[in-house]
Amino acid sequence: MPARFSRCELLFDFMSVYRKLLSRILSGNSDANISFDDLLKVMRHLDFECRIRGSHHIFHRADVPEILNFQPKGNQGKPYQIKQLREVLTKNHLINEDDT
Numbered sequence: 234m235p236a237r238f239s240r241c242e243l244l245f246d247f248m249s250v251y252r253k254l255l256s257r258i259l260s261g262n263s264d265a266n267i268s269f270d271d272l273l274k275v276m277r278h279l280d281f282e283c284r285i286r287g288s289h290h291i292f293h294r295a296d297v298p299e300i301l302n303f304q305p306k307g308n309q310g311k312p313y314q315i316k317q318l319r320e321v322l323t324k325n326h327l328i329n330e331d332d333t
Contacts, residue, residue: 251278258319259328264312269305272315276301279327297325 254271257263273290276283281292281301292301299321303314322328 251275255328258315259322261316261319264315265309267310267315269303269308269310272303272310272318275318276303279322297321297327299325 251274254267254275258267258275273283276290276292279294281294281297284291284293288304290303292303299317301314301317301321303310305311
């Protein structure tokens with residue numbers, strides 16, 4: 234019989250995965266090892282809106298002056314784009330203490 238999880242358990246699991254991923258992004262030690270799908274999940278969780286043109290995923294948010302343009306390299310995010318994201322997150326104070 235398959236295991237059933239409550240919404241609370243699923244949310245907790247997502248948040249722990251999100252915190253680990255965000256920690257990896259903010260540390261700067263694994264920029265070459267962040268999957269593009271994980272990068273998209275972080276952007277969605279941070280309420281960025283996305284427009285897609287070909288392979289370009291263009292992210293914006295009303296309270297952030299920068300526009301972020303990501304393209305996958307295979308199934309990975311590009312290291313310089315992870316660095317750009319880290320800089321935008323810290324510059325615009327988008328990370329709460331609860332997130333890390």
